[in-house]
Amino acid sequence: MSVVLGFLASIGFGTRRLLANLGYGLRLFLRLLALLPGALRRPQLIAQQVFFLGNYSLSIIAVSGLFVGFVLGLQGYYTLSRYGAANSLGLLVALSLVRELGPVVTALLFAGRAGTSLTAEIGLMKAGEQISAMEMMAVDPIARILAPRFVGGLITMPFLAAVFSAVGIVGGYVVGVLMIGVDSGAFWSQMQGGVDVFKDVGNGVVKSLVFGVAVTFVALYQGWRAQPTPEGVSRATTRTVVVASLAVLGLDFMLTALMFST
């Protein structure tokens, strides 16, 4: 009997904690949205974060984009050549990148590179009582620390995704045209004719904006709620990668279904 009661109690406790965390997360998210106009009035703080998040992620994004482009060029050529459609390689590479791989892979890399550093930075600030010190100086740490980072992540993600896609297309060109010998004119003209600015590129940008919100918020939330101990910060950093990656993949499915269903 006591085992059953214990089991039921643990379910109840877990559910209550989950709901409490969701509620706290929602309140923090709404608070960040409300603080956006104020954050935009201090562009220097946002510029620092764009530099910190974007510049340091640029190399990993560019290198990853290049290799993904290489693989797309190679795999695309093998598959398309079976149907005699190798000239459409440029279109396949571009659509794959701007619609899907650009936003998604960038967001996953961003979670691993910038998201973890955001979580660790805020968690360590908490452990070092810097957040408490700021509160005692009558400075709202959500407005001063979280909001500029949130805006910075939001701005950075579409640019990083654009870099990823652009470098990926170059990678596809190098493998498809320069190494395999697909016709250069066909590669570019098919891409130009088949990629729609609004439906393909525009929706890709919308995706990367949504992923930017999701990944940056998850990273900030985990840092903000981290236990102020080395183990707590370590666990929070791991949770950032896991939760942000799953959120990106889940959101991607929903957005793809909404955007490209017709």
Added chain:
Amino acid sequence: MTLLPKQPLVEFDAVEFGYDVRQVLTQVSLRVMPGEVVAVMGASGGGKTTTLRLIGGQIRATAGRVCFDGRDVGAMRHAELYAARRRMGMLFQMGALFTDQTVFENVAFALREHTPLPESMIRDLALMKLNAVGLRGARDLYPAQLSGGMARRVALARAIALDPALVMYDEPFAGLDPISLGISARLIRTLNDALGLTSIVVSHDVDETFAIADRVFILGNGTLIADGTPAELRASADPLVHQFVRGEPDGPVSFHYPAAPLQTDFLGTQAGRR
């Protein structure tokens, strides 16, 4: 003409506070008058830091009232609380300096956030505060390049940047070498008198604290067990105060954490040992 009696800057009225099931403070009442250096002392985990967090409104009393300058901190709204905090400075145990900013930027932080002063004036004010703690020459260093004593002096300069009415010190002497400890203690007293502050010092260090404090509150088991001037407390016949002031291992506060009798652990059967 009659002079009005001075109003306490900080007042605890039957304050209680606890975390979940653990009661930290029970029926604590105390007053801190303007201009005083007051020490809050007691055993570790006795609620000393909690008193500072209650005054700063970072936590709220579960019963009773904590007043700052006559106003109940627990009843303040967000904006009122932040306005009150602008009149408080807090020195955290390890300094809590912003590690991504230089010493100068740390001290200038509150000035930049709260005042519309031009950068040239902020520079002069921040350097004056740093000069007061003897670290004007360390303005370009980062917190990682400072010793523990220097970091706390920078934190002190930051705490007094906005010329607060009250400065709270959380364990300002912990982990300092004797020279830094003496410098820090004298600095607290000197700044308090020179700038017309009121200071609350939470500390374990009896000699240094008694040397600078006007009055001392001793907390034990979550209640206020004694208060008075350092001389009064040194002469106290209360066994708990006597033990605390002289740092004796035996007395009302036991050296040993509650445990089974010695015979159980050392002379009992093998089965009874763990």
